[in-house]
Amino acid sequence: MFFLQFISKLIKVLRSGESPNLIAGGFAMGFVVGMTPFLTLQNMLIILAAILTKVNLAAVFFAMFLFSFIAYLFDPLFHDLGFFLLAQIENIKPLWTVVYNWPIAPFTRFYNTVVMGSFTVALLLTWPTFLLAQKGIVAYRKKWGDKLEKSKFAKAIKGSAVFKWYIKIRDLGW
Amino acid sequence: MRPKGIIGALVILLLLAGVLYFFADGLIEHGIESAGESVIGAKVEIDNLKVSVTDLAISWDRLQVANPNDTWKNLFETSRLSFDMEAAPLIRKKLVINDVTITDIRVGSRRDSDGKIDRPEGAPPGLVQQATESLDRQLRQAPILNVGALKRKVNVDSLMQTFDIQTVNRLQQARAQSDSVFQKWQNRIADFDPKQDLQEVEADINSLQNQDMSNLQNLASAVDKSKRVLSTLKGIKQQLDSNRKMVSDDITAASARLASVNNWIAEDFEAVKAKANLGDLSPQNIGKMLFGDVVVRPTIQTLEYVALMRKYMPVAKKMLAAGKVEKPARLKGQDIRFPLLNGKPDFLMKHLLLSGATNAPPEGEPAFRLEGEIAGVTTQQKVYGKPLTFALNALLPGSKAYDVTGEIDHVGDIPSDRFAIKAQGVKLRNLSLPDRPYLPSTVVAERGNIGAAFDLVGTRLNVQVKFSATPVRFQFAEENRRDDAIGRISRSVFDSIESLSFSAAIVGPLDQLELKVSSNVDDVLARKMSALVGESVKQAQNEIRQRIEGVVEPKKQEILAFVSGQKGQIMARFDAYQKQVDNRLAVVNARKQEIEDKIAAKKKEGLDKAKDKLKDIFKKK
Numbered sequence: 001m002f003f004l005q006f007i008s009k010l011i012k013v014l015r016s017g018e019s020p021n022l023i024a025g026g027f028a029m030g031f032v033v034g035m036t037p038f039l040t041l042q043n044m045l046i047i048l049a050a051i052l053t054k055v056n057l058a059a060v061f062f063a064m065f066l067f068s069f070i071a072y073l074f075d076p077l078f079h080d081l082g083f084f085l086l087a088q089i090e091n092i093k094p095l096w097t098v099v100y101n102w103p104i105a106p107f108t109r110f111y112n113t114v115v116m117g118s119f120t121v122a123l124l125l126t127w128p129t130f131l132l133a134q135k136g137i138v139a140y141r142k143k144w145g146d147k148l149e150k151s152k153f154a155k156a157i158k159g160s161a162v163f164k165w166y167i168k169i170r171d172l173g174w
Numbered sequence: 175m176r177p178k179g180i181i182g183a184l185v186i187l188l189l190l191a192g193v194l195y196f197f198a199d200g201l202i203e204h205g206i207e208s209a210g211e212s213v214i215g216a217k218v219e220i221d222n223l224k225v226s227v228t229d230l231a232i233s234w235d236r237l238q239v240a241n242p243n244d245t246w247k248n249l250f251e252t253s254r255l256s257f258d259m260e261a262a263p264l265i266r267k268k269l270v271i272n273d274v275t276i277t278d279i280r281v282g283s284r285r286d287s288d289g290k291i292d293r294p295e296g297a298p299p300g301l302v303q304q305a306t307e308s309l310d311r312q313l314r315q316a317p318i319l320n321v322g323a324l325k326r327k328v329n330v331d332s333l334m335q336t337f338d339i340q341t342v343n344r345l346q347q348a349r350a351q352s353d354s355v356f357q358k359w360q361n362r363i364a365d366f367d368p369k370q371d372l373q374e375v376e377a378d379i380n381s382l383q384n385q386d387m388s389n390l391q392n393l394a395s396a397v398d399k400s401k402r403v404l405s406t407l408k409g410i411k412q413q414l415d416s417n418r419k420m421v422s423d424d425i426t427a428a429s430a431r432l433a434s435v436n437n438w439i440a441e442d443f444e445a446v447k448a449k450a451n452l453g454d455l456s457p458q459n460i461g462k463m464l465f466g467d468v469v470v471r472p473t474i475q476t477l478e479y480v481a482l483m484r485k486y487m488p489v490a491k492k493m494l495a496a497g498k499v500e501k502p503a504r505l506k507g508q509d510i511r512f513p514l515l516n517g518k519p520d521f522l523m524k525h526l527l528l529s530g531a532t533n534a535p536p537e538g539e540p541a542f543r544l545e546g547e548i549a550g551v552t553t554q555q556k557v558y559g560k561p562l563t564f565a566l567n568a569l570l571p572g573s574k575a576y577d578v579t580g581e582i583d584h585v586g587d588i589p590s591d592r593f594a595i596k597a598q599g600v601k602l603r604n605l606s607l608p609d610r611p612y613l614p615s616t617v618v619a620e621r622g623n624i625g626a627a628f629d630l631v632g633t634r635l636n637v638q639v640k641f642s643a644t645p646v647r648f649q650f651a652e653e654n655r656r657d658d659a660i661g662r663i664s665r666s667v668f669d670s671i672e673s674l675s676f677s678a679a680i681v682g683p684l685d686q687l688e689l690k691v692s693s694n695v696d697d698v699l700a701r702k703m704s705a706l707v708g709e710s711v712k713q714a715q716n717e718i719r720q721r722i723e724g725v726v727e728p729k730k731q732e733i734l735a736f737v738s739g740q741k742g743q744i745m746a747r748f749d750a751y752q753k754q755v756d757n758r759l760a761v762v763n764a765r766k767q768e769i770e771d772k773i774a775a776k777k778k779e780g781l782d783k784a785k786d787k788l789k790d791i792f793k794k795k
Contacts, residue, residue: 100512104265109509
């Protein structure tokens with residue numbers, strides 16, 4: 001139910017007049033949080049920033065939800081990459097040692113292979129993700145929105161018992 | 175900015191702070207109890223732990239740690255205690271405490287509930303098991319006094335008939351292993367047989383010898399051919415050398431197994447002696463019989479504690495080892511450690527002052543007071559850079575103090591654990607002896623001197639004990655009193671002794687410890703016992719040794735002859751091949767040299783001709 005509500009909100013957002021930049025910004029923030037293990041200082045700061053700024057929160061949570069599944073699939077690769085960056089490049093070790101000695105280092109968990117691997121990948125892909133999301137939203141509004149609304153898939157979903165039940169419950173005013 | 179967002183963030187922060195405020199004490203209390211129980215192996219209970227975030231202090235109303243060997247008593251117990259923590263290390267989940275003073279520690283107090291915890295039975299730590307096995311072996315050598323067994327005429331025939339000489343079985347195993355080794359080499363030689371290669375080489379050598387050497391072209395082709403032949407021969411030689419080395423290693427290993435035969439015979443001899451109860455009544459063995467257990471039991475107990483300390487205070491090598499974990503749990507990854515500059519260990523109590531007393535002494539014995547200090551209690555000595563040290567005084571009423579000192583040094587890669595007890599002219603408790611027939615069960619001593627040192631460096635142990643007491647009285651338990659010849663001798667010896675002194679040493683690697691015990695009782699008791707039963711025992715022992723050697727020696731010689739014969743056969747085959755290869759190598763090298771000389775001559779001849787032609791040309795001009 002929560003997921004349907006979530007999708008419904010996201011579609012509303014996509015179709016609303018909200019700035020594509022704010023939606024794409026939220027999506028990119030959610031992307032970084034979703035791709036990396038949740039309990040780290042950097043994720044808390046990103047979520048705080050999302051709450052305090054006007055980026056779209058539905059986009060943040062949708063991206064977090066979506067990319068946490070993708071991160072699970074890529075976890076072994078993140079571990080390999082993180083181990084390579086932390087333990088196998090001798091030249092960076094002095095830098096890691098300095099960072100490791102900062103008082104806030106334990107909260108970032110940067111010394112964990114999965115955190116390091118996934119955060120590096122997430123950082124590298126943040127800007128492309130933002131651009132893709134931004135273009136996707138514009139394209140959706142221009143070309144795909146109406147088509148999707150009229151598609152057999154959307155009609156099938158809307159006609160399904162689960163969706164009708166959801167609408168009933170929603171309209172109860174919860 | 176989103177005002178609702180700011181309010182939301184504040185609400186979340188307040189909720190988190192609330193949860194921490196209400197539940198932190200319980201969580202920390204539970205964490206300390208669980209960690210303590212996993213180390214001690216019995217209940218660790220803290221009453222009313224409070225953490226003050228503002229003062230950075232911890233306090234509790236009572237801490238009791240159950241004794242894992244007697245779970246209805248406490249190992250120790252403290253009443254209200256509070257101490258300060260350092261702030262900065264807490265961020266890294268590190269607990270650093272500078273000074274703690276415990277003024278009313280109580281040792282051995284009774285508990286209201288059983289302090290037992292369910293813990294999976296694990297094998298004893300490796301070092302304890304090794305030491306127990308090797309010390310048990312030593313203690314088994316001590317004789318058991320039994321008048322029937324010692325005075326009877328030992329029937330060596332019937333004894334040997336029922337004894338399975340293990341050396342024979344071991345020799346059979348060694349023979350089977352040698353058989354398989356030699357069979358393997360016979361097969362390898364059959365597979366290796368370079369006859370065909372050597373025939374081809376022979377044919378090439380013949381063709382080389384018959385080759386026309388009149389022009390440079392033929393000579394060059396002869397050089398190529400000789401190089402090919404040489405390469406083939408060198409290949410065969412390499413294979414021969416490598417096989418020869420491998421067979422030599424295998425034969426050395428087979429011979430090394432046979433070198434242990436004398437040890438096997440000695441073990442059989444000890445086993446037959448034990449079966450017939452023919453313990454050796456030498457003063458050394460009498461010493462082990464009387465006081466061996468008294469030294470071994472505390473040594474094993476101390477080793478158990480040392481094993482725990484080595485587990486929970488690992489040396490640097492183990493602590494910093496960080497190979498890649500190939501498949502960590504999903505989304506967990508692996509934490510990589512980097513050196514902490516001025517780092518702190520996860521747990522550190524820099525200085526602990528304590529004083530207290532035993533609460534419930536054994537019957538009829540006074541409580542003793544304990545005071546002293548402990549420094550450097552930490553789980554990571556490498557990080558702290560200092561060993562744990564302690565100096566304690568234990569006082570009985572009306573007595574001088576027992577000084578107990580120690581140093582647990584796990585800073586380097588080889589752990590070193592040292593303890594020492596010294597006491598001069600102290601009041602003594604009764605010394606319990608192991609329960610054995612004919613022997614006293616208790617030594618009642620008034621005052622005496624004790625000195626003991628326990629050093630375990632890596633896996634090498636050195637325990638030295640010295641004890642003397644005057645006056646002493648030996649008490650016999652009713653069930654161990656006998657009124658036969660041995661009983662009378664034993665009682666007369668012990669009744670005549672007014673002062674007791676014994677020294678003991680346990681030295682060596684943990685799996686091969688040597689126990690030596692000597693006391694002023696040994697010589698007297700050994701002389702009197704030997705006079706009574708020694709001659710017949712000695713005769714029986716000699717006969718047993720001869721019987722064992724009589725059975726084993728022919729089998730040993732048979733195997734040695736087999737190994738030597740097989741070795742000769744295999745080596746002869748290799749030698750024959752070696753000779754063939756060496757001969758051919760010599761022929762080919764000689765032929766090659768001959769060809770190279772001819773080439774050189776031909777070249778010179780050609781050059782001379784060319785020079786002559788050039789001279790003719792210039793002359794004509």
